[in-house]
Amino acid sequence: MVRNDENTTSTIGEQLRRAGIPRRDFLKFCTELMIVAPIGLSITKKAWAGEVAADLLKAQRPPVIWLHFQDCTGCTETLLRTSRPGVADLILNIIDLEYHETLMPGSGKQAEEQLQSAMTKYAGKYVLVCEGSIPTKEAGIYFKLAGKPGTELLEDVASKAGAIIAIGSCASWGGLPSAGDNPTGANGVSDLIKGVPIVNLPGCPPNPYNLLGTVLEFVRTGALPELDSNLRPKFAYDRLIHEQCPRRAHFDNGRFAQVFGDDGHRHGWCLYKLGCKGPDTHAGCSTRHFNEMPDVWPIGIGAPCVGCTEKEIAFKVPMFQQASVHNFTPPATYPPIETGAGHPAHIATGLAGLIVGSAIGAAWTAAQRFQSSQEGAEANPPEPPKEMLPADDDPPQSNGRGQGA
Amino acid sequence: MSLTRRQLLKIGVVGGTSAALTGTAFAEEEPAAPHDAVGMLYDATLCIGCKSCVVACANANGLSADTRVDPLHQAPADLNSFTKNIIKLYTPAAGESGPYSFVKRQCMHCVDPFCAAACPFHALSKDPTTGVVSWTADKCIGCRYCQLACPFETPKFDWDAFNAKIIKCEFCKERLEKGQEPACTFVCPKKAVIFGRRDLMLREARRRIKESPGKYFEDRVYGEKEGGGTQVLYLSAVDFNKLGLPKLSPDEHPSRWLRWQERIMKGFILPIGVYGVIVGFLKQNFREHDKEMNEEHKKTGLLPQI
Numbered sequence: 001m002v003r004n005d006e007n008t009t010s011t012i013g014e015q016l017r018r019a020g021i022p023r024r025d026f027l028k029f030c031t032e033l034m035i036v037a038p039i040g041l042s043i044t045k046k047a048w049a050g051e052v053a054a055d056l057l058k059a060q061r062p063p064v065i066w067l068h069f070q071d072c073t074g075c076t077e078t079l080l081r082t083s084r085p086g087v088a089d090l091i092l093n094i095i096d097l098e099y100h101e102t103l104m105p106g107s108g109k110q111a112e113e114q115l116q117s118a119m120t121k122y123a124g125k126y127v128l129v130c131e132g133s134i135p136t137k138e139a140g141i142y143f144k145l146a147g148k149p150g151t152e153l154l155e156d157v158a159s160k161a162g163a164i165i166a167i168g169s170c171a172s173w174g175g176l177p178s179a180g181d182n183p184t185g186a187n188g189v190s191d192l193i194k195g196v197p198i199v200n201l202p203g204c205p206p207n208p209y210n211l212l213g214t215v216l217e218f219v220r221t222g223a224l225p226e227l228d229s230n231l232r233p234k235f236a237y238d239r240l241i242h243e244q245c246p247r248r249a250h251f252d253n254g255r256f257a258q259v260f261g262d263d264g265h266r267h268g269w270c271l272y273k274l275g276c277k278g279p280d281t282h283a284g285c286s287t288r289h290f291n292e293m294p295d296v297w298p299i300g301i302g303a304p305c306v307g308c309t310e311k312e313i314a315f316k317v318p319m320f321q322q323a324s325v326h327n328f329t330p331p332a333t334y335p336p337i338e339t340g341a342g343h344p345a346h347i348a349t350g351l352a353g354l355i356v357g358s359a360i361g362a363a364w365t366a367a368q369r370f371q372s373s374q375e376g377a378e379a380n381p382p383e384p385p386k387e388m389l390p391a392d393d394d395p396p397q398s399n400g401r402g403q404g405a
Numbered sequence: 406m407s408l409t410r411r412q413l414l415k416i417g418v419v420g421g422t423s424a425a426l427t428g429t430a431f432a433e434e435e436p437a438a439p440h441d442a443v444g445m446l447y448d449a450t451l452c453i454g455c456k457s458c459v460v461a462c463a464n465a466n467g468l469s470a471d472t473r474v475d476p477l478h479q480a481p482a483d484l485n486s487f488t489k490n491i492i493k494l495y496t497p498a499a500g501e502s503g504p505y506s507f508v509k510r511q512c513m514h515c516v517d518p519f520c521a522a523a524c525p526f527h528a529l530s531k532d533p534t535t536g537v538v539s540w541t542a543d544k545c546i547g548c549r550y551c552q553l554a555c556p557f558e559t560p561k562f563d564w565d566a567f568n569a570k571i572i573k574c575e576f577c578k579e580r581l582e583k584g585q586e587p588a589c590t591f592v593c594p595k596k597a598v599i600f601g602r603r604d605l606m607l608r609e610a611r612r613r614i615k616e617s618p619g620k621y622f623e624d625r626v627y628g629e630k631e632g633g634g635t636q637v638l639y640l641s642a643v644d645f646n647k648l649g650l651p652k653l654s655p656d657e658h659p660s661r662w663l664r665w666q667e668r669i670m671k672g673f674i675l676p677i678g679v680y681g682v683i684v685g686f687l688k689q690n691f692r693e694h695d696k697e698m699n700e701e702h703k704k705t706g707l708l709p710q711i
Binding site for chain 2: 251252254272325328329330331333334335336337338
């Protein structure tokens with residue numbers, strides 16, 4: 001961790017020069033940033049990485065206080081696990097990390113003093129990054145720092161922050177600790193803090209470039225990027241994984257891995273039927289892979305997306321349950337010229353023939369009977385009623401019906 | 406029954422006069438597209454089957470995806486109440502040689518629309534300037550005569566809806582009003598389907614045929630004359646009939662039949678004439694019948710019966 005108490009107000013450019021980071025590395029970083037945020041950030045709205053770099057080098061290094069709550073430190077790890085040597089260093093030189101429990105050498109009282117001094121020194125200016133969910137049950141006793149429950153700590157630090165970034169799904173809306181019955185009453189930052197601008201960067205873990213893009217935008221322009229209804233920055237969370245998934249061609253062609261390890265799975269076919277939440281999940285993972293390495297992201301290594309950037313999916317919907325498709329597109333197959341009307345089945349034809357035949361037969365028989373009854377009536381005209389008073393035991397024989405039948 | 410020569414002549418005169426009155430020769434006029442008629446030219450040899458037009462059409466017209474065949478995709482089997490525009494694939498049958506071909510199907514916007522002719526309430530009508538055939542909900546009674554009348558099987562009935570609609574391509578008329586071209590021609594990446602005035606489209610089609618003779622089926626444009634002409638024109642390397650476009654002779658258009666209907670019904674003279682002939686025969690029959698009846702009465706003394 002680079003700490004320069006006497007140089008905290010330096011610009012990014014000065015700090016990079018001091019740390020001996022080559023310009024080429026910074027240009028690479030700016031290129032990554034442009035890929036992550038091609039739209040939606042004013043700092044990347046430039047013609048090429050050089051212009052982005054020129055702009056960013058002039059910016060003041062943002063003081064950052066990073067608090068851990070109920071977390072797995074995965075978000076910190078993703079910030080550090082960058083493939084090219086020096087990039088983690090680069091990231092830490094761009095921001096002025098004042099307090100971070102995992103990374104700082106000091107501990108105990110020393111660390112606590114550092115937190116208090118940073119809060120006083122940069123009051124109203126620092127960016128607070130929260131990692132992990134905050135337990136609220138039993139007066140917050142499930143998480144304590146320096147003898148204070150998490151809720152109190154958050155309120156203290158957040159009250160003086162310029163902006164709050166909730167990194168990871170836990171800090172955004174509870175995440176894994178809030179799954180099921182939520183035994184600790186885990187909450188996201190935005191559920192507890194009001195009055196300070198909050199950005200959620202959900203993901204388990206999120207892409208570190210989303211964090212840097214948001215922080216740098218805040219530092220350079222003093223405003224947060226445009227957010228969606230879940231307080232996620234649109235530049236990073238406006239698209240569905242499914243829309244730019246490298247395996248999309250397999251989806252469109254109907255080639256699905258049916259079980260883990262089958263032939264289709266080994267061939268890199270679509271993971272939809274294994275429960276991939278790509279069609280339901282807004283995140284940039286399909287274009288911005290992790291650790292600056294191609295294909296380092298869940299779907300890239302054959303694991304279905306779990307929808308970690310969505311409040312209602314990860315840790316809520318069963319992992320292997322199929323997602324619902326929202327944006328329907330045509331498949332890679334085509335309807336033939338002649339469709340619709342099929343050919344009648346033989347049985348159906350036979351049945352129809354039988355019905356028609358019996359109807360005709362019945363009509364003919366009825367006609368015959370009617371005719372013969374007419375003939376019978378003509379042959380035996382009914383007697384005048386006054387002359388014929390039939391006895392009770394005699395069957396009536398007035399109409400002659402049935403003689404011809 | 407015997408009919409005297411005189412009676413037959415009397416009946417004949419009534420019928421003949423009325424027939425002569427109505428049967429005056431009319432000059433046969435062919436239907437013509439409006440001067441500013443819009444048109445579309447689809448060249449099947451250029452189409453790559455990307456289905457951009459299918460998606461663009463659905464979006465522009467606010468149609469939801471048809472997932473009845475395939476729950477994951479917008480995969481309509483044919484034009485239907487979800488689909489105003491579709492790309493189909495012609496595959497040569499086994500043992501048949503020849504190229505594959507895509508075909509884009511939508512309303513042809515006939516110069517002389519069959520559906521509008523069949524519609525009893527003019528719910529389907531042709532725009533006098535653009536020639537776009539469109540449907541008016543307020544006038545439709547849901548009889549679906551248009552479906553039966555259309556030789557291209559284009560108008561589709563919204564079977565699932567309570568207040569059903571007739572769904573068919575209307576040339577993106579909202580877009581046309583804004584001065585934009587239809588969504589399908591707008592998105593086509595290969596310009597396999599292009600939009601413009603019908604006469605210009607026809608000229609372009611003829612130019613393409615002239616440029617590469619033998620490339621297109623019979624070196625002709627489908628829709629130039631078929632069924633009195635259509636505003637959507639087709640060029641294809643494959644027999645149009647195989648692409649599902651019916652064989653229609655140039656004079657097989659509804660106004661021809663409508664014209665005859667008009668002549669028959671003109672001033673109601675011919676129907677009255679025909680009716681007169683029938684009544685004449687009936688009267689004659691009754692006279693004979695009365696005669697027989699009276700004779701019978703005289704012979705047997707039974708009361709006269711009808």
